[in-house]
Amino acid sequence: MSGTNGQSQHNGQSQHNGQSQHNGQSQQSQSGTLNLTLRIWRQDGPDAKGGFVTFDAPGVSEDMSFLELLDIINERLIDEGGVPIEFDHDCREGICGTCSLMINGRAHGHEVATTTCQLHMRKFSDGDVITVEPFRAKAFPVVRDLVVDRSSFDRIIEAGGYISVNTGAVGDANLTPVPKEASDTSFDAAACIGCGACVAACPNSAAQLFTSAKLAHLNLIPQGQPQRWERTESMVETMEQFFGSCTNHGECTEACPKEISLDFIAFMNRDYVKAKIKNRKLAGQN
C-alpha cells in the first residue's frame, strides 16, 4: 500500500486536503478522546515516488503521545494485513534526537520546545486533520516512509566537532578552571540533540544552528582553544557541502526542541571570519 499516492485507507473516505483545524487552543472533547484524521506520507524507498495516505483515527486518548498514536495505527495496519508505517523513534523522552516528523508543516509539531515523542494528543482538537511528513531536506534523503538519513550531521562532527584528547593523556580536571558563565553558555549550546528540526524548518535547509551549537560548545571553553580555528573552518565548510545557506529567518530556533539560541549562529559566523584569517597566518601565507 505504500506509495499509493493520495489514496484512502479506510472505508472509502476521500483524501483530505486541509491542514489541521487546530487553532492553538485546547478544545478537548468531554470524553477525553479525540476523533482524528491523519494524512501520512508513505514512500517505499529513497527513489520511490511517495504520497499521502489517509487514516481515520477514532477514539484517540488525550493521554497518548503522538508516537503512540502512530503505534496504534500500525497495530491496526498489521491486523488488517497491511504494512506498518516506518518512523524513527527511540528514547521517547525527548533526549536521543531520533524522532522527527513534520506535523502540519512544523518540525516536531506546534508545541514549543517539544520533540514529537513528548507531544501529547491533548494538544490537538477533536476533528483535526493532521498531516504527517518526513523531515524534508536534500541532505536528509528519505529512507522509507517517515524515516530519513541524517548522517550528514555525523560528517559535520567528524570534521572537527571534538577536542583531540586521547584517553589517559590528561591531568587532574580541576587544573583547568572554566569560568561558570562560559561553562553555562557552553552547556546551552551543548544541549542540542541532533534531531535535525532546525534543518527541516529552514526554508533553505541550512544546518547553521546545529553546526554553531557544537562549535559554541567547544569554542567557548578553555579546552577547546587549541583547535578552535581549524575546527571552525573545517566544520563550516563540511556543513556547506551538504546544506543550504543561512538567511537569518530564525525558523530553526523556533522549531528547536531544546531552544538553542540564534546567537550561536552569530558566534559561529564571527569565528569563521576570524578562522579564515588566523588559519592563513598559521599556514604562513600572510
Add this chain to the structure above:
Amino acid sequence: MVMNGVLDARVPDGTMANKWTDHKFSMKLVNPNNKRRFEIIVVGTGLAGASAAASLSELGYRVKAFTFHDSPRRAHSIAAQGGINAAKNYTNDGDSVHRLFYDTVKGGDYRSREANVHRLAEVSLNIIDQCAAQGVPFAREYGGLLDNRSFGGAQVSRTFYARGQTGQQLLLGAYQALAKQVAAGGVELYTRTEMLDLITKDGRACGIVTRDLVSGEIEAHTAHAVVLATGGYGNVYYLSTNAMACNVTAAWRAHRRGAFFANACYTQIHPTCIPASDEFQSKLTLMSESLRNDGRIWVPSQMDDARPAGQIPEPERDYYLERKYPAFGNLVPRDVASRNAKTVVDQGKGVGPLRNGVYLDFSEVIGREGKDAVAAKYGNLFDMYERITGENPYAGPMRIYPATHYTMGGLWVDYHLMTTVPGCYSIGEANFSDHGANRLGASALMQGLADGYFVLPYTIGDDLAARLGEPVVPTDDPVCSQAVAEVTDATERFLSIGGTRSVDWFHRELGKIVWDYIGMERTSAGLEKALSEIPALEAEFWADLRVPGSGANLNQSLEKAGRVADFFELATLMARDALVREESCGGHFRAEHQTPEGEAQRDDENFAHVAAWEWHDTDTVQTRHTEELSFDEVALTQRSYK
C-alpha cells in the same frame, strides 16, 4: 574463562589496593607498531562501546564499530539524568577510593566481585579528568572548579553532573572521540547495522553476523576479538524507562554461542516514574529521585477511594513510608520505596484513573518555602510531568509508580572483562560485573566509561599479544557462511509464520508476565507460574506471529521480532535464576525470605556467589555454574533503614 569446568575470574593476587596497578604491569603488551595488525569489533556505541572503540583506535588497533541506531549519539546512555560518581574528594568531605569501593560493594548487597569494584573506584578518578578535558560541560562553581552533589543516599558529595543531562553530555563526549577516530580512518563505523550472531571458530570468537537494517543484507564481519557493549535487558518488561530499541539480542546470541549469562534475576526497579495511562503506553518516564527529598508519598487509607486528592482529609491519608520507616521516611532506598508502593497498590489503595500509582505530594513544601523556591529546584521536572500527564503538580500531587530502570545481570565476565567465550568481551550494562544485586545512583555512567576508557584497552592487549601474526578468519570461511545461513533462515522464519498477532502484542503480553512474577517481589509459586506461562506464550508467538513486509528493506517489525524472540528465552532464564536464588538481595526480593520487618534477608552461607548459566543447544535447561564471592575488605552486614 572456564578451566576444567570451574569458572575462573582471573582475579590477580596482591592486596586490594594494588591489584590493578600490579596487574597492569604484569599483563603482556602489544608493541605500538604491532597494534595495527589487530582488528577488533565493537558492537554498540553507547558510553561503553563508543569510549572503547575510540580508545582502542587511539592505541592503534583497527576497529569496526557497529550500532543499530542511525548515529552513535542516539544510544540510550544519552537519557541518564543524575550524574556520575568519582572518588575525587573535591569537597573535602572524607571521600576516597576505598569509600567509593565500600559503598558500591555494600550498595550492591554483597553480591559483586570486590576486585572489580575496587578497580572501578580507582579509575573513577581518571574518568572525570578525561571527560572534563573532552569539554563535557559539567556543573561548575563560580571559581570555575567542578561542582559536586550527593546522590543516592551516599554520605559524601561525589557526584559530578551536567544539569539533568549528564548521560547526554558524557555520551556526546565519547561520540565525539569516536567521530575523531572515524575521520582519521581508525574506526570503520557501521550505522543501522544490527548484530544477530556471534561467530566462533575452534571455541574462540572470530566475528559477528550483522543485518543491514536498510538494505536487509546479512553478512559476516571477522576480527581478532569481539567486544559486546550492547546495554541492558530492561525492555523484557515491555514497559520500562529503557528506550524502545533496547534489547538483549547481541548478548543473548553470544550466550547461545557459549557465553555464560549471569545473575539474570538482578533487575532494578526505580521508584519514581510516571504511571502508565493506558494499554497503549509504550514506555515509562523516569522522574529524578531527587523529588523524594521534598515530596511526601501517600495513598488514601481506604481502598477504592475515588475522591480527588484535595478532598481526602489528612486523617484519611496514609503516609506509609513515614509510618513504617520513621528514620529514613520518604528517602528509603530504591528497592524499599518500590516494594512498598506495590504493596499499597495491590491492596487497592492505588490512585489515578487506573488506580496504578501513589501520590507524591509537594503541598507541604510549597506551603513552607513557597512555589518559587520549589520551582527553582524542580521546575524542569514539574514541567515534564505536566507535559506528559496534563496535570499541574503545583496544584495537586503527582502520581508515581515504580518502573524497571536497569539490569545488573548480564554476560558473565572475568577480571579482564572477557566472557566465557575466549576473544569475546562484554562491557558496560551488558555485562554482569560491578553492581552486584543493586546498582547505586550515578554508578552506571561510571562503570560504562570505566570499562571502555580505562579497563578494556589494557586487558584486551594481554590476550591479543599472544596472537601476533594470526590472521583474521576470512569471511568466506565455512564457520562464517554457516552462521550467515542460519541468521538468514531465522529471518525468513519470522516472515513466513503468517499468523495474526503483531510483535508488539506478544511483547506486551510477555511483559505483563515478567512484571507480575519476576518484578519487584518474587515468590516460588509466582516464578513457577511464570515458567509455565512464558513457554506457552512463546509457543503461540512462533505459531501466530505476523511480521508484514519483507527482509529486503527497512522493516522495524522484523527487527523487533528477533528481539522479542530472545526476550522469551531470557525471561525464562530470569524466572529460573530467581527461583534457585532462595534469598532476597538488592533488586531480587523473594517474599519467602524477609526479616520480620519486611526487609530483604540474604543467605550469605548459601548464596554469596554469582550464578552463571550455560546454554545448551538442545531443549535441556541451562546449567547453573557458580563463582564464589569472598568479602575480604568489606564485612558482610544487614541493611536497615528503620
